[in-house]
Amino acid sequence: MPRNAGGVRLRGRRREQEVLDHLLRTVRDGRSQVLVLRGEPGVGKTALLDHLAARAGGCVVTRTAGVEPESEIAYSALQQVCAPLLDHLDRLPEPQHAALSTAFGLTVGDPPDGLLVGLAVLGLFAEAATARPLVCVVDDAQWLDRMSEVILTFVARRLDAESVALVLASRGPGDDLLRGLPELRVEGLPDADARALLDSVLTGPVDARVRDRIVAETRGNPLALLELPRGLTPAELAFGLGGPSPAALVTRVEEGFQRRIAALPDQTRRLLLTAAVEPIGDVPLLWRALERLGIGPEAGAPAADAGLVEIGTRVRFRHPLVRSAAWRSAEPTALRLVHRALADATDPARDPDRRAWHRAHAALGPDDEVAGELERCADRARARGGNAAAASFLERATELTADPRRRATLALAAAHAWFAAGAPAAVPDLLSAADLGPLDGRERADAQRLRARVTFALNPGREAGPALLAAAHRLETLDPAAARATYLSALGAAVHAGRLGDGDLHRAARAAREVTPGTDAGGLLLAGLTAWSLDGYAPALPLLNDALDALARQDDPGLLWLAAPVAHEVWREADWFRLTERALAHARGPAALTFRAGALLYGGRLADAADLLDEAGALERATGLAAHPSAALALAAHRGHEAAALELIDSTVKDADARGEGRLLGLAGYARAVLFNGLSDYPAALAAAREGAGYEDLAVYHWTLGELVEAATRAGAPAVAAEARERLAERTAAAGTNWALGAQALADALAGRPARAEECFREAVDRLSATRMGLPLARARLLCGEWLRRQNRLVDARTHLRLAYDAFTAMGADGFAERTGRELTAAGDPVRHRAAAGAAADLTAQETQIARLAGAGRTNPEIGAVLFLSPRTVEWHLRKIYMKLGITSRRELRGR
Incomplete structure (x- = not known):
């Protein structure tokens, strides 16, 4: 039976072990690997991660796990991953060094750019892997704090030649940010191995049919097989273990742990609860908190023996379900006492945010002092780029504030923070x-304006426009700058409503004309x-x-949402x-990713x-904040796969x-016209373009006119x-x-004087x-050649x-x-003759980009910053x- 390097027997996991061993061989050979282990709780993901860590001899191993109570502290998991690697921090470029230092609270500075933090972690991983x-x-990636999840996903999608393995385990079904990364589905054990594992914990003879039923109902889940039969008599086992639902199975396993915890001495239960609430496994902190609770180290022995x-x-639970069982089964009074002890044991100078968080959960009722601490935590979180954490702190501060005036102000601030964090719901x-x-x-x-902005974010149709217009009118005498910004939002909403807006655009424009627009970018827009x-x-x-x-x-x-279409x-x-490049550097949200994808598409980098649209889709699923479909429509149309494109368009x-x-109808008409022009179905392209050009949609109309000229020319109209x-x-x-003049010259060539x-x-x-419009250029060459x-003139x-x-x-x-x-x-x-000749020497699209940047004199770190790659990956591609x-230097590259 296979054993990992630590001697732990893994039944029925030969396939999974082979995958992980191959991953380690690849990393040792100089390439990076990313893998997501997916499976239900108890199926063995943690055991496989232990196997991986044990087999990683000669490698630097760093690990962390998401913890449910910790999921709202910005960068908490990422900081644990990076902590052993911070000796390499000084080797990063200064902007990345500063961003990561600020994000981790090591230095004070401006709120760090999310992209810079991602590049910094990518660079830190690469630097740490230079020697080994x-x-x-x-583990438990489903409980990572938001910023850690975003950054680790960003890094995972860009690892290539750094000798880094990033392996994450998640209970999720695959609709999270990790979707699209290489996956290994961890299923239950095969029947023979499941029976053998069950036999190892049964205390007496059990009828073979009962054993088979238990194996079937647990679906071979190793933790369920080990835990569910504990303490049950053969007679009780004969009735089986309950329904087949995975959720019910998890509940039964957790209930089993709760029964075992309930059988422990009182002080041991309190020790387990304290360890469950303390998220990072800090043993000295745990002992300090237990001392305040009057609990000595000897109380841990029964839990360890069990x-x-x-x-x-470090403190390590046998399984995350043990932690959640201890946490969820605690009485509210006991939980508050534990939080109070942890708060008192936490150094307010070294870790003020966790101390405040524990104090907040220890509070029985309103507490203005704790609420004030949470407000300061929110300020620190924002300074580190953690809007979601700031929102959580402010929301809890709202709950702890008794004064109605102050409570309302905090609630409004928390609402703004959640909106800024990309969670409008x-x-x-x-x-x-x-x-x-x-x-x-x-x-x-301000609240009325925010409510309208949320409406627009969740459903950017005509419903949001009137609400934004009303908020703008109300703000005119109270805050002219906010009024102008809100009128701009109302205009943008009307632009999106387009032909379905029923006059919204003209109403919003007439109202906006009555205010002084201002001379800043927003006012000019x-x-x-x-x-x-x-x-x-x-x-x-x-x-x-x-x-x-x-x-x-x-x-x-x-x-960006208006400036990019205006461009x-x-x-x-x-x-x-x-x-779009600046917007992506500022924040990798669905909007920035989508707009940047559109620019890259027309630049010829499909x-x-x-890749960016996949990332936007993952963010959309995780946040509920929809990415605009414009780039996805254009991509599907230009790829030319008819069935898939028409499904998306419809x-x-x-x-x-x-x-x-x-406006989506205009985009759909344009996309359909592009698709059918590419497929040489010119009558269909003509019909689609005529429909799309029936309304002058911002940033869509002139594209559609170009398609209309081409389709009508070819269709005999x-x-x-x-x-x-x-x-x-x-x-x-x-x-x-x-x-503009290039597009017009093409239209003149097709429909002007012969x-x-x-x-x-x-x-x-x-x-x-x-x-930089590589795609329109290629189409111009095609039409000219035709x-x-x-x-x-062949x-x-x-x-x-x-x-x-x-x-x-x-x-x-x-x-x-x-x-x-x-x-x-x-x-x-x-074309088949041409495809056979010299194909091996062709550069990929990414290699072409790297070659051009290197030929222009950019250094490897500069190229990496532009293309979101580590310098080591850039160097690997250059080789x-x-x-x-057939060259050996950048000097020769410039000549090419």
């Missing part, structure tokens, strides 16, 4: 509590969108450009890329865009109708193409950027080549078509690649690039 491989083990807990250099109850207090006019307007709504495109253009210029000077990630609308792709249309979000070309020209001529077609195609390619082939056609085909293939734009391949074959260069290109 690093193995990071995280196999429930080990107290050595937690806000309404707190706003209801705030409404009960005597808020002043400014606070009531308000003025620009007001003009865009009431006066038209050209009059609004200078104001919108001024707003983007102001945003270049004044970084305000909170404006589209005025054809400024450099601003679009800059805004795989990178897909579901988006249903959502749009249900939520009153008309020249009048429709010419009319769409003219509508497009009204915008591109006013914008005047390379992106004599100027070649000149216009050449201008389109030249202008788009001067931008036109040249129809002119029977050599020239092949040049453009080859470039387009290589680009689409590298991007993963399969529909357009197939369309281009057919044209290339018709031009006399079958592969050199080998593929």
